[in-house]
Amino acid sequence: MQGQMQLSLQEEITQFYYREAYLLDHRNYREWLDLLAEDITYVMPLRVTVENKMGSNVNQEMTYFSDTKKDIAMKVERLYMKSAWVDDPAPRQRHFISNVMVEQTGAPDEYKVISYFLFKRSRSSEANTEEIFGEREDLLRKVDGDWKVASRTVYADQSVLTVMNLAMFL
Amino acid sequence: MNLIIEELKQMQGKLEEGYFPQWVVTDPEIYKLEQEKVFSKTWLFLAHESELKESGSYITRMMVDDPILLMKNRKGEIKAFLNSCSHRGTRLCTEDYGNKKAHTCPYHGWTFNLDGELIGIVAGNKVYGEKMDKSEWGLRPVPRVESYQGMIFGNLDPNAMSLEDYLGDMKFYFDIMLGRSDGGMEVRGVPQRWIAKANWKMTAENFAADPYHVQTTHRSATEMKLTPSDPLYASYGHQVVLQNGHGINVITSATGASANKYQGMPEDMWTMFERNLNEKQVEIFSKVTNFVGGVFPNLSFLSSCSGSEGVRHNHLNWRVWRPIGPEKIEIWVWYMIDKALPEEYKEKSYKGFLATFGAAGTLEQDDTENWARIIEASSGTMSRDRTLSYNNMANYLMGFDNVEIDETFPGPGEAYPTCYTDHIARSMHKYWLELMTKESGGEG
Ligand code: FES
Ligand SMILES: [Fe+2]
Numbered sequence: 001m002q003g004q005m006q007l008s009l010q011e012e013i014t015q016f017y018y019r020e021a022y023l024l025d026h027r028n029y030r031e032w033l034d035l036l037a038e039d040i041t042y043v044m045p046l047r048v049t050v051e052n053k054m055g056s057n058v059n060q061e062m063t064y065f066s067d068t069k070k071d072i073a074m075k076v077e078r079l080y081m082k083s084a085w086v087d088d089p090a091p092r093q094r095h096f097i098s099n100v101m102v103e104q105t106g107a108p109d110e111y112k113v114i115s116y117f118l119f120k121r122s123r124s125s126e127a128n129t130e131e132i133f134g135e136r137e138d139l140l141r142k143v144d145g146d147w148k149v150a151s152r153t154v155y156a157d158q159s160v161l162t163v164m165n166l167a168m169f170l
Numbered sequence: 171m172n173l174i175i176e177e178l179k180q181m182q183g184k185l186e187e188g189y190f191p192q193w194v195v196t197d198p199e200i201y202k203l204e205q206e207k208v209f210s211k212t213w214l215f216l217a218h219e220s221e222l223k224e225s226g227s228y229i230t231r232m233m234v235d236d237p238i239l240l241m242k243n244r245k246g247e248i249k250a251f252l253n254s255c256s257h258r259g260t261r262l263c264t265e266d267y268g269n270k271k272a273h274t275c276p277y278h279g280w281t282f283n284l285d286g287e288l289i290g291i292v293a294g295n296k297v298y299g300e301k302m303d304k305s306e307w308g309l310r311p312v313p314r315v316e317s318y319q320g321m322i323f324g325n326l327d328p329n330a331m332s333l334e335d336y337l338g339d340m341k342f343y344f345d346i347m348l349g350r351s352d353g354g355m356e357v358r359g360v361p362q363r364w365i366a367k368a369n370w371k372m373t374a375e376n377f378a379a380d381p382y383h384v385q386t387t388h389r390s391a392t393e394m395k396l397t398p399s400d401p402l403y404a405s406y407g408h409q410v411v412l413q414n415g416h417g418i419n420v421i422t423s424a425t426g427a428s429a430n431k432y433q434g435m436p437e438d439m440w441t442m443f444e445r446n447l448n449e450k451q452v453e454i455f456s457k458v459t460n461f462v463g464g465v466f467p468n469l470s471f472l473s474s475c476s477g478s479e480g481v482r483h484n485h486l487n488w489r490v491w492r493p494i495g496p497e498k499i500e501i502w503v504w505y506m507i508d509k510a511l512p513e514e515y516k517e518k519s520y521k522g523f524l525a526t527f528g529a530a531g532t533l534e535q536d537d538t539e540n541w542a543r544i545i546e547a548s549s550g551t552m553s554r555d556r557t558l559s560y561n562n563m564a565n566y567l568m569g570f571d572n573v574e575i576d577e578t579f580p581g582p583g584e585a586y587p588t589c590y591t592d593h594i595a596r597s598m599h600k601y602w603l604e605l606m607t608k609e610s611g612g613e614g
Contacts, residue, residue: 044530046360048266062359062505065530066521074394074525078532083389086535124546159266160500161364164538166530 006102013113013140014100016147021095024169027087029076032169033069037141037148042067044154044170047134058155064166072169079167086167091123093168099135109142110150117154119170121163130163132156136170174199177556178607188570188592189563190599193554195369196545200606201496207606208467209234212414213316213323213336215469215490216240218504220320220356221267222248226284229267232492232500233324238312239263239273240322243284248317250324251286251309262309266360282309319348320355338413339582340465346455347473347486350443351508355486358520362503364529368541369548370468370491370499371602376537377472377489378417378464379594381405382568387536396476400424405590407458408576409569410583415466415601417594420581421459428459433484434475435508436515450580463594466601468492476522483515485523497545503528566599568592 023032044064099116134156141150222242239253255275281290286309314325316333384404407422464470475482569591579585
C-alpha cells in the first residue's frame with residue numbers, strides 16, 4: 001500500500017514537471033508563473049572548477065540570478081513585450097526533465113525533489129543549437145490540491161555557460 | 171598578411187571621415203592579425219586584487235588563448251605566469267581558484283612554488299645530469315604585470331608603455347569608481363562566464379561608445395517603466411574621448427544632475443568620497459547617473475543605479491570580452507562593490523545588478539541578441555566586398571560635424587556635450603587601426 005502511494009506521488013510530481021516544461025517551451029509564461037509559490041526563492045549559483053578538497057564545486061557567493069516571485073513576474077511580463085528582442089522572434093526551446101527523485105521533508109505537504117535537466121534552444125535559422133544542463137533542487141509544496149514550487153536552485157554543469165544568455169527559465 | 175595591412179592602411183582616411191568597413195569586423199585574417207598586433211601589445215585585464223586574499227591564493231585567467239596562473243606569494247605580492255609546466259608544457263593548474271603552497275604538475279610531478287620557481291623534480295638527482303639547472307626551469311612570467319587601483323593587468327610586450335601611461339586620463343575616472351571609498355572595492359564571489367556569438371570589437375564598442383543603442387535595444391525597460399521614455403535620456407551628459415582608444419560616457423540627466431546624488435549611496439559616506447576624491451572628481455561623481463565605458467581593447471565597465479520603488483542602488487560591473495574566434499567571445503563579468511557599504515545595501519545592489527546585467531539580466535539579454543545579429547550579417551560576400559562597390563561601410567557619422575568639445579567639463583579628456591555621438595567609437599577604431607598597421611619590431 002505504502003509502495004503504491006509512493007509510486008503515485010512520484011508519478012504526480014513527474015507529471016507536474018512535464019506540464020511545467022510544456023508551459024515554458026510553449027511560452028505560456030503567465031500560466032507557468034502560477035506554478036510558483038508566492039514565497040519562492042529561485043536561485044542559480046555558479047558552477048566552478050576547483051579541487052575536490054574544496055568540498056563543493058558550486059560558488060554560492062555569486063549567482064546568475066537570485067529571484068523572488070516579484071522578480072520572476074517582472075521577467076515574465078517583459079517576455080510578452082514586442083521589444084524583448086531575445087524572445088521576439090521567439091527561439092524554439094525544449095526542457096528535458098528526468099531522474100526525478102522525491103524525498104520526504106519534515107512538513108507533510110512539502111517534498112524535496114531533485115531532477116536533471118537538459119535545455120536546448122534553437123534561434124533564428126542557425127544550425128548550431130545552444131544547450132545547458134545540470135540539476136535542480138526543488139522544494140515542492142501542495143497548496144489546496146495543487147503543486148507549487150516553493151524553492152528552486154539550479155546547478156548548471158558548465159562553468160562557462162554555452163548559452164548566449166539566461167533569458168529562459170530553468 | 172602584408173596584403174591585409176596594405177588594405178588597412180588604405181582605410182585610414184575613410185575611418186577619419188566616419189566610415190568603418192563591415193568586413194574587418196569578422197574577417198579571419200584580421201582576427202589573426204589582431205592577436206599579434208593588438209592583444210600581444212596592449213594591457214589586458216587579469217584580476218582585481220581582492221580576488222586573491224591570502225598567501226597561496228591563486229586564480230586562473232586567459233589572455234586571449236594564453237592560460238595564466240596568478241598567485242599571491244608569501245610576501246603578499248601577486249605574480250602572473252603562463253599556466254604551463256616548463257617540462258613538457260602541460261597545463262599546470264586546471265582550477266578556477268583555490269589555495270596551495272605549491273603547484274605540482276600532474277604529468278611527471280614537477281613542483282613550482284608561489285614565486286613560480288621549480289622546487290621539486292621527481293627523482294631529480296637520479297635521472298638528471300649537470301645540464302639540468304633547476305633555476306632555469308621556473309614558470310614563464312607574463313612579461314609585464316602592473317596594477318592601478320587594485321586592477322591587475324598583464325602585457326605580453328616587454329617594451330610596452332607603463333600601465334599608468336597606457337590608462338592615461340582614464341585613471342581620473344578609475345579613481346572615482348574604485349578609489350572613492352576607504353578600504354577600496356571587492357569582487358563578490360567569482361566572475362560570471364558565458365559564451366556569446368559576437369565580435370569583441372563590437373561588444374567593446376557597445377559599452378565604451380554607444381549609449382545611442384539604449385533606447386531601442388533596451389526598449390522593454392522603457393515599456394516596463396524602469397527607464398524614462400524620453401528617447402534622449404541616455405544622451406544627457408558627456409561622452410569623453412581618452413587616449414589609446416579608451417573612453418567613458420558620463421551620463422547625467424536632462425537637468426545635468428542625478429536624482430540620486432553619488433549614485434544613490436548612503437549619505438554618511440559622502441564626506442568620505444569628498445575626502446578621497448579631488449574637487450573635479452567630486453563634481454562629476456555627485457551628478458552622474460551612469461558611467462559606462464571601456465579600456466581598449468577588451469575591458470568594459472558599467473556603474474549604474476537600479477532598483478524599483480524609487481530607491482536605487484549603485485552597482486559596478488567589469489567585463490572582459492575574451493575573443494575565442496572572430497565570431498565568438500567568452501564574456502567574463504565581475505561584480506564589484508565598495509567594502510565600506512553596509513551589508514544591506516550591498517545585497518540590494520547585487521540584486522539590482524543581477525536583474526539588469528550579467529547573463530540573466532534583462533538588459534544584457536537583448537544586447538547579446540543584437541551582437542549576434544551583427545555576426546549573422548557580416549560574413550557574406552556582399553558585406554565583405556573589399557572593392558567597396560556596395561559602400562560596405564558601417565556608419566560612424568554621428569556627431570562628426572555637429573558636436574563640439576565642451577571646454578567647461580571638469581574632467582580630463584575631450585568631452586563632448588552629449589553621449590549620442592560616435593566620437594569614442596571613431597577614436598577606438600582609429601587606435602585599433604594604428605596598432606594593426608604598425609610595423610613589428612623595434613621600439614614598442
Ligand atoms: S609536463 Fe609537467 S612534469 Fe612533465
Ligand atoms: Fe546595452
